[in-house]
Amino acid sequence: MKKTKFFIALFAGSLLLPNLVFFPFQKYFDTKNNENRELAAFPKIRAAGWENFSADFEAYYNDHVPFKNDFVKFNNMVDTSLFRTTKLGDVVIGKDNWLFYLTSRNGEDAAADYQKTNLYTEEESRKTANQIIDTETWFKNQGVERFACYIAPNKETLYPEQMPEKPVKRGEGPSRMDAFAAYMEENTSTAFGWLADDLQKYAPDYQLFCKYDSHMNNLGGYFISEKILQDFGFDPPEISDFTITDGDTYQGDLARMIGREEELTDDVLYCVEGYQPDVSCEAVQEEVPNGEEIFREFSSDSTNSKTLLVIGDSFRLRLEGYLPYWYQKCVFVHIDHFTPELMEKYQPQDVAVILVERDQHYMEELSKYFMENEKK
Amino acid sequence: MVFSSMVFLWIFLPAVLLTYFICPKKFRNGLLIFFSLLFYAWGEPRYVILMILSVTVNYIGGLLLEKEIVPKKSIVAGVVTVNLFLLGYFKYFGFLLGIWNEMLHAFGKNGVLVPEIALPVGISFYTFQALSYVIDVYRGEVKAQHNYGNLLLYVSFFPQLIAGPIVKYKDINAQIIQRNITVEKFGAGAMRFCWGLGKKVLLANAFAKVVDDIYANNLEMVSRKALWLGALLYMLQIYYDFSGYSDMAIGLGKMFGFDFLENFRYPYLSTSVREFWRRWHISLSSWFRDYVYIPLGGSRAGKKKTYRNLLIVFFLTGLWHGAGVTFILWGLYHGFFLILERAWLGKRLEKLPKAAGWCYTGIITFWGWILFRTESLSTLAVYVRNMFVEHPSTVLTSAYLDKKMVLLLVLGILFSGIVQKIYESSRKQFPQFFPKNGVVTVPRMTAALVLFWLSAASLVGNSYNPFIYFRF
Numbered sequence: 112m113k114k115t116k117f118f119i120a121l122f123a124g125s126l127l128l129p130n131l132v133f134f135p136f137q138k139y140f141d142t143k144n145n146e147n148r149e150l151a152a153f154p155k156i157r158a159a160g161w162e163n164f165s166a167d168f169e170a171y172y173n174d175h176v177p178f179k180n181d182f183v184k185f186n187n188m189v190d191t192s193l194f195r196t197t198k199l200g201d202v203v204i205g206k207d208n209w210l211f212y213l214t215s216r217n218g219e220d221a222a223a224d225y226q227k228t229n230l231y232t233e234e235e236s237r238k239t240a241n242q243i244i245d246t247e248t249w250f251k252n253q254g255v256e257r258f259a260c261y262i263a264p265n266k267e268t269l270y271p272e273q274m275p276e277k278p279v280k281r282g283e284g285p286s287r288m289d290a291f292a293a294y295m296e297e298n299t300s301t302a303f304g305w306l307a308d309d310l311q312k313y314a315p316d317y318q319l320f321c322k323y324d325s326h327m328n329n330l331g332g333y334f335i336s337e338k339i340l341q342d343f344g345f346d347p348p349e350i351s352d353f354t355i356t357d358g359d360t361y362q363g364d365l366a367r368m369i370g371r372e373e374e375l376t377d378d379v380l381y382c383v384e385g386y387q388p389d390v391s392c393e394a395v396q397e398e399v400p401n402g403e404e405i406f407r408e409f410s411s412d413s414t415n416s417k418t419l420l421v422i423g424d425s426f427r428l429r430l431e432g433y434l435p436y437w438y439q440k441c442v443f444v445h446i447d448h449f450t451p452e453l454m455e456k457y458q459p460q461d462v463a464v465i466l467v468e469r470d471q472h473y474m475e476e477l478s479k480y481f482m483e484n485e486k487k
Numbered sequence: 488m489v490f491s492s493m494v495f496l497w498i499f500l501p502a503v504l505l506t507y508f509i510c511p512k513k514f515r516n517g518l519l520i521f522f523s524l525l526f527y528a529w530g531e532p533r534y535v536i537l538m539i540l541s542v543t544v545n546y547i548g549g550l551l552l553e554k555e556i557v558p559k560k561s562i563v564a565g566v567v568t569v570n571l572f573l574l575g576y577f578k579y580f581g582f583l584l585g586i587w588n589e590m591l592h593a594f595g596k597n598g599v600l601v602p603e604i605a606l607p608v609g610i611s612f613y614t615f616q617a618l619s620y621v622i623d624v625y626r627g628e629v630k631a632q633h634n635y636g637n638l639l640l641y642v643s644f645f646p647q648l649i650a651g652p653i654v655k656y657k658d659i660n661a662q663i664i665q666r667n668i669t670v671e672k673f674g675a676g677a678m679r680f681c682w683g684l685g686k687k688v689l690l691a692n693a694f695a696k697v698v699d700d701i702y703a704n705n706l707e708m709v710s711r712k713a714l715w716l717g718a719l720l721y722m723l724q725i726y727y728d729f730s731g732y733s734d735m736a737i738g739l740g741k742m743f744g745f746d747f748l749e750n751f752r753y754p755y756l757s758t759s760v761r762e763f764w765r766r767w768h769i770s771l772s773s774w775f776r777d778y779v780y781i782p783l784g785g786s787r788a789g790k791k792k793t794y795r796n797l798l799i800v801f802f803l804t805g806l807w808h809g810a811g812v813t814f815i816l817w818g819l820y821h822g823f824f825l826i827l828e829r830a831w832l833g834k835r836l837e838k839l840p841k842a843a844g845w846c847y848t849g850i851i852t853f854w855g856w857i858l859f860r861t862e863s864l865s866t867l868a869v870y871v872r873n874m875f876v877e878h879p880s881t882v883l884t885s886a887y888l889d890k891k892m893v894l895l896l897v898l899g900i901l902f903s904g905i906v907q908k909i910y911e912s913s914r915k916q917f918p919q920f921f922p923k924n925g926v927v928t929v930p931r932m933t934a935a936l937v938l939f940w941l942s943a944a945s946l947v948g949n950s951y952n953p954f955i956y957f958r959f
Contacts, residue, residue, distance in 0.1 A: 115674035118932040122677045125939055126501040146953040162532040169494050173950035176493045182947040194891040200953070212955060228708075228881045278886045325955055368953040 133177030141180040145367050150174040184370045191369075197275040199369045208375060209273040210365035211266055212325040218472030225267050225274070227282025229471075236294040238475070240301075245478040247301045250462050253454045259302035259342055260464045260477070262288055263327065263335060263426045266320045268307055268468060288468050302342060307468075309338045313350075322378040323371075324363030330355065330381045332429025339430070339463050343419075345437055350383070358382035387436035394431075398448075404428060405445040408457075409435035418457050422446050422480075423465035424473065430465070446473060446480050488529040489649070490735045491687050493946055499526065500739075503645075507743065516640050516663065519743065526645040527609070534607035537573065542635075542642045544569050545617040549624045549631035549638070563625040567618060574614045577606055582810035609649040611807055613642050615774055620656040622778055629657050637663045646739035650732045652750035652770035655777070659745065666744035674927045676741025678935045683734025685938030686727045688945050693895050694724035697887045698860070706869045710880035714873055716887060722856045723899040726755065729768065753904030758844025759836050760824040760851055771807070775800045786829075794826045801825065808859070813867065817859040824851055 133140060144150055151174045154167035176182075190196040197204045201214040213222045223229035231239065247258045267274050268288075271281055285293075292305035310319055310331065319331035327335070333350065340347040357379040366375040392411035397404065409431070418440040421427050427443050435441035442457050446466070466473045473480070488495050503522040510518050528535040548566035552559055581601050588598030620641065623629045632638040640663055647654055701709055701717035709717075733750035740747045754767035764772045776785075780800045786793040798819065805818020828836070836844045861867040888896075914921035922928050 112670060114929065114932065115670050115927040118674050118927050118935070119670065119677060121932070121936055122681070122939070123501075123504075125936065125943075126497065126504070129497055130501075146951065148952070148954050165488070165529040165532065169492065172494050172498070173947075176947050176950065177497070179947055179951070182944045183951045185944055186948040190891065194889060194894070196889055196891055198889075200951075214955075226881055276885075278889060280883065280885060282881075364955055368955070 129177040140178065143180060145180060145183075145370060145372070147364070147367070180370065187370050198278050202365050202369050203267075203275065203279065204369075205270075205273040205275050207273065208322065209270065210323050210325075210363065210369070210375075211274060212365055212469075213267070213279060214469070219469040220471060221265050221267070221469035222279055224265055224286060224288070224468055224471075225271075225279055225281055227284060227286050230285070230287050230290055231294075235475075236291055237298075239291065240295055240299055242475065242477040243295070243303060244299055244301050246464070246481055249478065249481050253451075255459060255462045257302075257343055257461045258464075259304060259339065259462075260474075261304040261306055261335070261339065261466070262292075262474065263331075263465060263467045264288070264305075264307040264310060265468045266325060269310055269314050269319060287471070304338060304342065306335055306338060310334055317350075317355075318381070321361055321363050321380070323366040323375045324361065324378075325365055326425060327429050328361075328380045329358060329383060329429060329432055332432055333383050333386075335465070336430050336433035339434065339465075340437060343461055343463075347437075353386065354384040356382045356384055383432070386433060390436045392435045403445075404443075405448040407431065407443045409441040409443075411435055411437075411439055411441070413437055413439050415439060417460040418442070419461045419463065420444070420453065420457060420459035421463050421465065422449055423463075424467055424470050426467045427465050434463075449480055451481070488526050490732065490739075491684060491692070491942070491946060493943070493950070494529075496684075496943060496946075499529075504742065516636060519644060520636055520640050523640070523643040523645040523648060527643060527648060530649075531608050534605075534610075537577075537607055537610075538613055538643060539639070541570065541573060541614065541617050542639050545621050545642075546632065546635050546638050548621045550633070552621070552624045553631040559625055563621060566621045570614050570618050570621075574610055577604055577610055579806075579810045580604055612651050612653055613648060615653050615771075616642050616647075616656070618778065619653070619774065623655070623657050629660055632656075632660070644740075644745075646736040646743075646745075647747065650729070650736070651768075652733055652736060652747055653774050654747055654770065655774070658748060662745050668742075668744040671927075672741050672744065676738045678738070678927060678931060679741065680735050680738030681935035681939045681942075683731045683736075683738060684942045686731030686734060688731075688942035689938070690895060690899050691724050691728035691731055692945070692949075693892070694720040694727070694899065697892065698724055700887070701882065702860070704882045706866065706873060707878065708880050709873065709882040710884065711874055711877060712884045713880070713882055713887065714870060716884050718853065718857050718870075718874070720896070721860050722755075722853055723896070723903065725856060725859075726751075726903060727899065753907055755849065755852070756845070756904040756908060757848045758841050759828055759833060759848055760821060761828050761833065763848055763852060764821070764825070771804065775804060779803060790830070793829065797825050797829075798822045811862065812864060813858055813861055816864075817855055820855050820858060821851075 151167065151170040153171050154164055156164065187199055190199060191204060198213070201212055201216075203211040203213050205211055211221075213225060214220075215222045220229055243260050246260070250258045268286065274281065288305050288307065292303065295301065295303040313319060313330075313334050317330045317334075319327055319334065321328045330350075337347045337350075358381045359379065360376055361378050361380050362372040362376060363378065366372040390411050390413050392409055392413075394407050395410045396406070396408040398406040413436060415437055416439050419434060419438040419442070421430060421434060421441070421443045423446055425445075427445075431443055438461070440457065442453065442459065444453060446464070464477070488499060490496075499522070503518075506522075507515055507518055524535055524539075527538060545566060548562055551557070551562045581604050584599060584601045588601065591598050620629075620632070620638065624631050632641075637660075641654075641656060641659060642648075644654075698717050698721045701713060706714070730751040737747045737749070748770065750768060750770050752766040752769065754763050757763040757766055780796055783796040783799065784792050785796060788796075801818040801822030802815060803818070804821070805815040808814045808818070824832075836847065857870060858867060861870055910921065914923075922931075
């Protein structure tokens with residue numbers, strides 16, 4: 112009987128104590144939002160839409176459940192330490208704790224890119240190529256002199272040796288982008304750069320991607336900038352002309368996604384010291400809602416009076432340390448936030464579109480981000 | 488609302504338990520009705536009216552049967568028709584219209600528009616409970632319930648409302664009026680609840696993730712081994728999901744003083760399909776036995792009629808599970824083997840070692856679950872063919888069989904009855920070392936609480952949905 116009463120007390124405590132302890136004292140607990148999204152708010156009680164209250168409340172409570180971050184850390188610890196699981200959600204844990212982002216949602220399919228199961232058919236290649244050609248035509252009609260579209264490789268494309276053998280196995284043969292780049296080369300005259308080959312040359316000697324983040328570091332940004340500048344007729348210096356230092360340490364987005372951002376802190380962004388010392392450059396305008404930059408304008412005293420517009424996903428950001436030094440005006444904008452008014456305002460002579468390999472939905476519908484915006 | 492959610496575990500359940508035990512006894516049934524309706528309305532705010540309507544029709548039906556103003560047969564026929572009409576409309580109307588349209592298309596005619604009819608959660612369960620009440624009153628096995636609240640509580644009681652067990656009125660009516668809650672009963676109920684929660688969250692949900700992923704792929708690209716793995720995991724998933732939910736329902740019932748009958752008795756230990764149906768979803772098979780099979784004549788009207796009755800019952804069993812051809816075929820598949828065992832195979836199996844019967848039953852149920860899970864005959868054909876024919880594939884078992892899944896798979900197989908059978912045999916031989924089921928011991932208490940907290944961690948983890956880029 113005593114044991115039973117004791118058990119009932121523990122059971123009752125398991126039901127009652129989490130809420131009773133957490134909510135009054137939550138300032139002493141970890142309540143940081145690691146999910147990089149707006150958490151559900153407490154639903155308003157109102158007559159219109161009353162039947163949604165329960166679903167909205169569940170969404171709210173699931174987002175704010177007591178000790179959520181501790182539970183997530185516990186789950187991840189059990190999975191990685193005890194079971195040596197190499198995939199937590201969309202994050203794959205590779206060798207030396209290298210983290211990779213293998214998502215198959217929201218228009219991205221990194222897993223299929225790695226397994227090479229998503230090659231375009233001839234018809235799909237043609238349609239996607241036409242999207243890029245139509246985009247180039249649109250920009251040229253706006254007065255742009257030079258246009259190029261670049262696709263940066265996924266991290267696992269460049270560093271497959273760091274990937275674990277399970278649960279995802281690398282595919283054989285050409286990837287979707289390998290084949291599509293060849294198609295663009297053979298069938299169009301549009302400047303299209305599949306940057307995997309360019310970066311492969313440097314990958315063995317330089318770490319071009321952050322270990323715990325899905326993005327490139329400043330070295331990766333340097334080499335992509337070098338390629339773009341060469342394509343646009345410049346003669347950028349060689350990397351050997353510079354001193355490379357560690358730069359800032361960096362808590363990556365992937366480490367945050369698996370709740371290990373406080374543990375995985377030994378990665379650095381690298382810094383290319385003394386880049387274009389004779390040119391001064393500064394950001395004169397920016398929009399960074401919720402910590403995500405969507406727009407930044409740079410001004411420099413470069414001798415090149417032209418304006419460069421760089422449009423892309425988050426992979427454009429690492430180019431900000433280099434490209435603005437070569438133009439008096441350089442504008443970076445997220446592709447989702449591009450508006451035709453930017454063309455009127457800045458009248459760029461050069462336009463570079465840069466997207467990452469897994470963001471295939473952007474490439475496949477590229478013209479809608481420019482031409483449909485114009486129709487609006 | 489579902490039991491395996493944080494809102495239920497940390498808001499609803501503590502609220503109902505706390506208020507129940509604070510509340511004076513005479514108000515407790517009313518309190519349970521309130522919380523049960525809240526539980527149902529949480530997921531189905533509009534359809535709670537439908538459930539109340541169903542109870543009202545059956546309540547009036549019961550009183551009319553008692554008063555005999557019109558012939559009893561007419562009353563019960565009318566009430567049963569209303570019940571089946573409600574169930575039929577919401578669950579089967581779209582399916583029947585689909586079949587009608589296919590027939591029209593076969594004759595080159597245009598089909599009719601199939602309306603989108605949402606299926607109210609639990610309607611199959613509470614309709615059968617309501618039917619159980621009115622038929623038992625008709626048969627004179629129980630008296631009509633004059634207290635509307637008591638009947639409403641019987642039908643809507645939240646532990647068994649959504650997913651059973653299907654509690655027959657005669658098994659529970661006395662407990663609605665008078666029940667005892669002891670410390671031992673509450674403790675046993677809490678343990679049973681934790682055990683069921685662990686089965687559902689830690690095993691069934693883990694297996695379901697893999698099975699759903701396999702089925703979501705193009706099955707032509709899934710390797711042979713992965714298809715076999717998927718079929719095995721589904722066999723375990725459906726057992727742990729369903730029996731886990733039943734354990735939670737029985738455990739919750741005990742915490743409020745109710746004793747529900749067992750719904751699963753380690754069905755994968757069966758040595759014949761006949762035995763399987765005495766161990767699997769017992770409340771459903773006994774419902775069909777009492778209200779369909781026996782009224783049709785059961786096994787008392789000769790072999791041919793017995794076989795006919797079995798086919799009818801299992802056709803209805805398949806149909807009850809879902810409005811789909813594969814569900815019906817699954818029911819008939821089991822009906823066929825029941826007939827085969829009655830006709831000839833059963834006696835052969837009795838003469839063989841139990842292991843042979845166990846293998847035979849395992850194989851039959853294994854293939855039956857593949858039929859049950861696939862949504863169409865064409866998908867079934869692809870699935871089964873690719874289990875045997877080597878083909879190029881990109882979806883491999885290595886994508887699913889990590890150390891964690893291997894451990895869960897082994898635990899799932901062992902605890903589907905093997906461990907329990909060994910335990911029971913050991914307990915019979917050495918009762919001094921093995922306490923009875925339900926008794927709280929330190930190991931059981933620890934296991935129950937560990938399962939509770941691991942399940943909570945898993946549920947919270949499932950609600951963690953991080954993004955690379957900020958989502959507004």
